Every structure is written in C-alpha cells, then in structure tokens.
Amino acid sequence: MFFDRERELDKLLRLVSAEPNLITFVYGPINSGKTALITEFIEKLPNDYVTFYINLRGRFINSYGDFMKVLFSVKEGSVKELLAELLKSGLAYGGIPVPEGIFRKLLEDEKEDPFLFLENYLRELVERGKRPLLILDELQVIGDLELDGPLIYRLFNFFVRLTKETHLSHVFLVTSDSLFIEKVYNEAMLHGRAEYFLVDDFDRRTALEFLWKLGLNASEAELVWNYFGGKPVYLAEAPKHRDELKEWCERTLRLRVQSINALIGGRKGLVNLLREFVDKDSIPFDGRVSKVLTKLVKANVLFVDPLNGVVRPQGRLELLAIRRLLG
Ligand SMILES: Nc1ncnc2c1ncn2[C@@H]1O[C@H](COP(=O)(O)OP(=O)(O)O)[C@@H](O)[C@H]1O
C-alpha cells in the first residue's frame, strides 16, 4: 500500500509541468521511499508525458559499453515503430528502446555519438507533442566504480544540454548517496544547473497515521515510532510483528548496534565523529568531506543533507544504535 507523499507528489507534478530547465537530484536517506515515490509519481503523470525510468541498482557497470547497455534497451522493430509504441504507452522501464542494428552502431562506430542520437530521439517525441522525462535511479553506481572521469563529465554535460540548453527533457537523478551528488555537483560544475529535491522519512504525524492505517493501535504506533522514526520500510513491516512488537524493535536495534560496532571496530576517527550524535540529532555540514565521513555515509550509518547543511544518522534506528554504543 502506498501511503501519503501528497506534498511531494504535488511538487513533482508542478516541477515537470514547467519547461525543463534544471537537473533534479532526488535525494534522501536510505529506504526513505524515493523509489516508491517516483514509481507512484510516474503512474500519476498525465498521458502527454513519456517517461524513461532506468534503475542502476545491481547493474554491473565497469566500462562505457556497460553503461550504454544500461542506458539503452534493444527491442524488436524500427526506430519509427518503437517511437510509435512509446507515444502510446508513455513509459519505458529499463532503458531507452532502440533496434539492435542502431545499438550496435552506437556502441561500435566511433563516429556515432550516442548522446546526440538520444537528443534527436527525444526531440522526435517533443515534436509529436510529448514531454519526455528521463529518470536514473541509484545513479551512484557509476560513481562508486570510479569510471574514468570523462564519462561522468560527458553524462552531466548531456543532462545540462537536455535541460538548460535545449529544454527537451526533464532529468531526475535519484540517489541515497548525497556525497556522490556533492562530488558531481562540484566537479561537473552544476551550480545554477541543478536543484535538490529531498525525500525524507515520514514526519511523526504521518508515520503514526500510516501505522494506524496498517492496523496498529496508538500505543503500538508510538512504540514503533520510538525505534524507527518515520522510516517507511520499517513501518510497513511492523504489522507482521504485532504479536511481539517490543521484541522485534529491540532485536532490530540490537542488530544495528552490532553492525555499527563491527564497522567502527574501535577506530578513533569513526568513534569521534559518531560520538557527536550522543547528545545531538544532527551536526552542521560545512562542505568538507573527510575519509571518516565518507566511510560512515557509504555504510549507510550517516546521511549528508547538503541542501539543509547537516549531517545526521540515516534514521532513528541508527541514532539509537549510536547512543547505545557510545552514550
Ligand atoms: N509512501 C510509502 N507508502 C508505503 N510504503 C512505502 C512508502 N515509501 C516507501 N515505502 C516502503 O519502504 C520501502 C523502501 O522504500 P524505497 O522507495 O525502496 O526507498 P529508497 O528508494 O528511498 O531507498 C518500500 O519497499 C516500501 O515497502
């Protein structure tokens, strides 16, 4: 069951109803519901949109060719037929549909520029009255693999071209790894070319309403909130553990304490940074990204919110685990 996100859905709809101008980074802590929100959003889009949704999670990307295989999806039929199909369905999951012959050419012929091809492809759709929307989920997969800088650079140049320069397509880049965003934001010089859209855990009122809707009573809902805050993934799980709710909460917290303990292994730098959260919920983010911070972010213990300028635990569970470990 998809719950709420009314405000976010409204905002996203308003965003794409205007002419494409900026790249949109959809970011937020792990399991906050970014993918769920985007999926719901795609369903709500009026039918003059054509959405390309590509999720890089679990995809193996180690070269330019690998990336092209993720970006495009080989389909039966001519370009004309594939475009006609898109005009009808308004949606392509998992890659931009192209005929095999064209894909080969794009990959093998050095004179071919896949980004130029894509630009023309999107222009075709625009000329037929459609509004393209390109969404890449889990984009940090590219960054994690430290692919040659130029790909990232070219890719973001292309996104800037699609938005700010030609206004052909909206571009949403979805990720939990906000340090990756920070990096490309600075290195690909995206100042004035990109904006941030935060999808956070539910606030208290929304979380409690969600739990009531799932059948929990007021005191059960309160208990779940106290352990997990508004992290949707845990709220959705809670009803399954109604017969032993307190034990489930405790067990989940204990496991988190153990995993964080194993991660830090008593190392001073990590301990010192985490100790900040013993008496604070968040600390200011000054733009400096230390090794220690990177490690804790990559391990999904801490979350950097560049827009609001804070570092905080990924969720309430992590906050409690840190406090139990170091408090
Ligand atoms: N709005 C929502 N309503 C109900 N359940 C949700 C909602 N958002 C997220 N969830 C639950 O939380 C899980 C994790 O959400 P997901 O979108 O995968 O997080 P993210 O992409 O931010 O890591 C989902 O599989 C779903 O069970």
Ligand SMILES: [Mg+2]
């Ligand atoms: Mg996701």
